[in-house]
Amino acid sequence: MKRILVSIKRVVDYNVRVRVKPDGSGVITDGVKMSINPFDEIALEEALRIKEKGLAEEVVVATIGPADCQQQLRTALAMGADRALHVLTDAAIEPPVAAKLLRKLVDKEQPILAILGKQAIDDDCSQTGQMLAALWGRPQATFASKVEINGDKASVTREVDAGLETLEVDLPAVITTDLRLNEPRYVKLPDIMKAKKKPLETLEAASLGVPLQSALQLLKFEAPAARSRGVMVKDAQELVDALKKKGLL
Amino acid sequence: MSKILIVAEHDGAKLNPATAKCVSCAKAIADAEIVVAVFAADGAAVAAQAAAVSGVTRVLQVDHPANAHALAATLAPQVAQLAPGYSHVFGPSTTFGKDLMPRVAALLDTPQLSDVMAAESATRFRRPMYAGNAIVTVEVAAGTQLVATVRTASFEAAPAAAAAAPIEAVAVTAELPTHTRFVSVSGARSDRPDLQTAARVVSGGRALGSADNFKILYDLADTLGAAVGASRAAVDAGYAPNDLQVGQTGKIIAPELYLAFGISGAIQHLTGIKDARTIVAVNKDSEAPIFEIADIGLVGDLFQIVPEIARLVSSGK
């Protein structure tokens, strides 16, 4: 079966103004709204569109994390994913470990495509997709803004510093999504009801044979150096004068 | 002692300034031996430029026809081939480095630090998380090989060296895949300064309303010798090309002067400009969050103010 694997991450919602805990041990997440990482929503949307074009038969969504992540998997099922895999763990998972766990899921599911977000907006690492592609020994097309499937190949346009780059990759391949790839659909109420009946399989992370500990130790979190509010000027002339005074013109 | 391998970024002819910034980051680690690797079809010119960067002890020139275009899948096995014996492998936190370095880290089975903003020692680094709302100090166990991308906005480019470092040719022995093929790249190559290295940036948001209206910003930029940037909303709406996007998921920049016109100041945008020396904001809404971080703010209509600034500057008033 032609299958697409999409991985999603539960993160602090992008609208939340994240604050560092006073003791520097992390950021405040108690009572904070959690959502699917926005880039992962785009990844799921793209998988659904590929399936709706008849170019894939099944979309499987996966996440790694604690029990609460089921909420995000249910949302993904309501968006249209056919089934969900929950790799259950309370451990803090760094990208190399996530990539190894996803590699196990790739073995199990044999997808033609794995689509991931280009970065998670919590750790902002931008690593997991590329690492999965390396471990799988398959192509990667990162920061995608356009994907076309042509038989056993895909043509992917990427947002790069110089503009737009197009690659051709053999399938199976890993794609990571940029913002302009698509606009994810809204979930409708009947879909939420239907999603409750869709299969959600839980796998204990520890049972997958991947060491979960991280090689990195996060010693302390600090708030960034604040920029202070400056002066207000009343017109263009004053603005130009202020810039001259600072030696900037 | 640390031995640091830096993967050079270039376009086949010119070394990207991001590489000299990686060298600065590496120089912050005491007693580091710094080696730059240039992967190209014919890397002689770029290798010579890399050898002229102060702090570089050696340049490895890896020529191969498959390196005509920088493809992560092709380059990663070559970097992995060179990596044994190095304590750190660095690349810039540009789309080139972000694409390549994690693939290298996975082949080497090492951890990666993304967007390093400070190296406190060979094992201790600082990096931003949560769109720059948290700065984390990270420690890696001594003896662990580390891959990292360097946040270029946090470092000045290392200056030119008094004497050039030696250049050594290295042959590719790694097996290179053929499953990933370059097709094309399109980007408006302009005569304007590059957004990532420009001293001045003129940036516009959703308020511009059309690609046509964006021209007033290009005119001002030309008057100031500035690069042009944009918010995500302006790029999404098609007013500006994607490579102009500034912010958490676009370019992180550190110009001397950043002028924001009709940009509200969403956290994702501010992340990209926090290191600018002076931020100027023009917005018709006096409550816009951008004013909380602007050094100079002006409440008003950009369509009137932008041409006026251009006129005042060009008439020397």
Ligand SMILES: Cc1cc2nc3c(=O)[nH]c(=O)nc-3n(C[C@H](O)[C@H](O)[C@H](O)COP(=O)(O)OP(=O)(O)OC[C@H]3O[C@@H](n4cnc5c(N)ncnc54)[C@H](O)[C@@H]3O)c2cc1C
């Ligand atoms: C995952 C994710 C990643 C993101 N990454 C980025 C990123 O990298 N970069 C980025 O920029 N955004 C990013 N965003 C989007 C960000 O949240 C904001 O939506 C975006 O920055 C808003 O752009 P804007 O300021 O141009 O538009 P708006 O917020 O709509 O602001 C327009 C402003 O123009 C002012 N205005 C209107 N008319 C005039 C006039 N005539 N004269 C003067 N002022 C006027 C208004 O008062 C308003 O303040 C991201 C969002 C998400 C969810």
